[in-house]
Amino acid sequence: MTPPIIRIEHIARYEGQEVTLRGWLQLKTGKGKLQFLRVRDGTGIIQAVVFRGNISEEEFEAAKRLPLESSLIITGIVKGDARAPGVPGGYELDVRHLQVVQEAAEDYPIGPKEHGVEFLMDNRHFWLRSNRQWAILRVRATIVKAIRDWLDDNGFILVDTPILTPAAAEGTTTLFQTDYHGTPAYLAQTGQLYNEANIFAFGKVYCFGPTFRAEKSKTRRHLQEFWMVEPEIAWCKLEELLEIEEQFVSYIVQTTLRERAAELKALERDTSHLEKVIPPFPRLSYDEAVACINEAAARGVTVPPHDDPLPPLEWGNDFGAPHETFIASLFDKPVFVHHYPSAVKAFYMEPEPGRPEVCRSADLLAPEGYGEIIGGSERMSDPDVLLAAIDRHGLPREPYRWYIDLRRYGSVPHSGFGLGVERTVSWICGLEHIRETIAFPRMLGRLNP
Numbered sequence: 001m002t003p004p005i006i007r008i009e010h011i012a013r014y015e016g017q018e019v020t021l022r023g024w025l026q027l028k029t030g031k032g033k034l035q036f037l038r039v040r041d042g043t044g045i046i047q048a049v050v051f052r053g054n055i056s057e058e059e060f061e062a063a064k065r066l067p068l069e070s071s072l073i074i075t076g077i078v079k080g081d082a083r084a085p086g087v088p089g090g091y092e093l094d095v096r097h098l099q100v101v102q103e104a105a106e107d108y109p110i111g112p113k114e115h116g117v118e119f120l121m122d123n124r125h126f127w128l129r130s131n132r133q134w135a136i137l138r139v140r141a142t143i144v145k146a147i148r149d150w151l152d153d154n155g156f157i158l159v160d161t162p163i164l165t166p167a168a169a170e171g172t173t174t175l176f177q178t179d180y181h182g183t184p185a186y187l188a189q190t191g192q193l194y195n196e197a198n199i200f201a202f203g204k205v206y207c208f209g210p211t212f213r214a215e216k217s218k219t220r221r222h223l224q225e226f227w228m229v230e231p232e233i234a235w236c237k238l239e240e241l242l243e244i245e246e247q248f249v250s251y252i253v254q255t256t257l258r259e260r261a262a263e264l265k266a267l268e269r270d271t272s273h274l275e276k277v278i279p280p281f282p283r284l285s286y287d288e289a290v291a292c293i294n295e296a297a298a299r300g301v302t303v304p305p306h307d308d309p310l311p312p313l314e315w316g317n318d319f320g321a322p323h324e325t326f327i328a329s330l331f332d333k334p335v336f337v338h339h340y341p342s343a344v345k346a347f348y349m350e351p352e353p354g355r356p357e358v359c360r361s362a363d364l365l366a367p368e369g370y371g372e373i374i375g376g377s378e379r380m381s382d383p384d385v386l387l388a389a390i391d392r393h394g395l396p397r398e399p400y401r402w403y404i405d406l407r408r409y410g411s412v413p414h415s416g417f418g419l420g421v422e423r424t425v426s427w428i429c430g431l432e433h434i435r436e437t438i439a440f441p442r443m444l445g446r447l448n449p
C-alpha cells in the first residue's frame, strides 16, 4: 500500500504509520550514520531522522549532501513524543525513502546568523520562509478571517468599492496619482464615500481592500499600501458606533488568541494584555486627553520607546505618536478618544451640535504604544453644511456632487469606521515595525521586491 501524502499539521493522526511529506529543507545537522533534516511544508515543521541502515545508500548520500532550501519528498514512520530541540509539535519522521525534487543552489542568502533589516527586506521573497514571518502571516490570515466572519455574521453586506477614483477623500497630500486615459485618477485612500452611497441600498455594509496613501515620512506605523476594512452603518450615531467597534475588536483579538496560540508563543508575545481586550473600552474626550497630556508634560513624564519627554499639546492640534502612546498607557484596554477638533479631521465628519469646532469622531488607540488602529465618525447629514465643509477644505465641488446628493434623497444619521489590518497585526503580534505585517510591504523608498 502506498503511504498517504499528508501535511505536517495533521501529523498527530498518523502516529506509528508510514506517511509521505513534501517540503523544503530548513536545517540540517548530523554526523556519520545519522542525519537530522528539519523539514518545513507550509503547515508546520518536522524533524526527519535519516539513519543509514534504514535507507538506500544513494538516498543517504543525497541527504548528506543536500543544501538548505532544497525541495524534497520523504516517506517514513511517524514517531510520537520526540523532543527535538526547536521543533514544535513533538513528532519526528523516521525516514525510509527520500527523493530530492530540486537540489537548491549552495548559496541560499539567508542563514542562521543575524542579518540587517535592509538585507532582509531586499530578500523578502526568501525571508518569508522564516519561522517568524510564517507565524506573523498566519496570525494575519486569522485576523482577516475574524474580521470577515464578525461582519458577515452581524448583518453587514460586503460591497466592494473602487480603487481608481476621481477625487481625494482623506486630504490631498497623500494621493497617488495615475493616468486614466488622459484624465488624472487617484488610487483610493478609503472606500468610505462609496460605502455611504451603499448604505442607502443595503443598510449595513463594509468594504475591505487595499488602500493607498503617499505618506511622506518614515514611521514604524505607516505603509504606502495597506489593507483597511471599513464598515458603514445607516441609522447609527457615534455612541452606538463605539459599541459596535468594541465588540468587533474584542472578537478579532479573542479569536486570534484562541486560534493562533502556537504562533503567538513562537513570537514570544506576552498575551496577558490581549486577554483583557473585552468590552467596554474606556472613552476619553479630546478635551480631557489634552488636559491629561499637558498635566503629565508639565510633570516631565517620558514615553517609550526612547523615553523622550512627553511634549505638551496645544488645543486644536492632532496627536503625535508620543501623545497616543501616553494616553494609551493610562489604560489596560484600547481607549476611544472622541470629539476631535473638526479642523484636524476629514471634511465629512458631523459637527457636534452647539459646538461645531469639534466633530462626532472617535479614534481607537491600542494599548502598549501601538497607536491608532481605528478612525471613525458620524457623517455629516446636512447637504449645505457638507458643501461648506468641502469649500473650507479647498476641495473641488464637482467630483463630490453625487456624494452631496446622497443627503438630498433620504438622508439618515449614519456612521462608520476604518480599521487598519497591518496596525492590528503589529499590535496583536507585538511587532516593533509594520514592515513585517504584510508579505510584500510598500514603504517610503522601497518598491522591491
Ligand code: ATP
Binding pocket: 170, 213, 215, 221, 222, 223, 224, 225, 226, 228, 372, 373, 374, 375, 376, 418, 419, 420, 421, 422, 423, 424
Ligand atoms: P494616522 O494618524 O496614524 O496616519 P489616520 O488618521 O491617517 O492615521 P485614518 O484615515 O483614520 O488614519 O485611517 C483608518 C485606519 O487606517 C487607521 O486607524 C490605521 O489603522 C490605518 N492606517 C491609516 N494610515 C495608514 C498607513 N499609512 N499605513 C498603515 N495603516 C494605516
Ligand code: MG
Binding pocket: none
Ligand atoms: Mg494618516
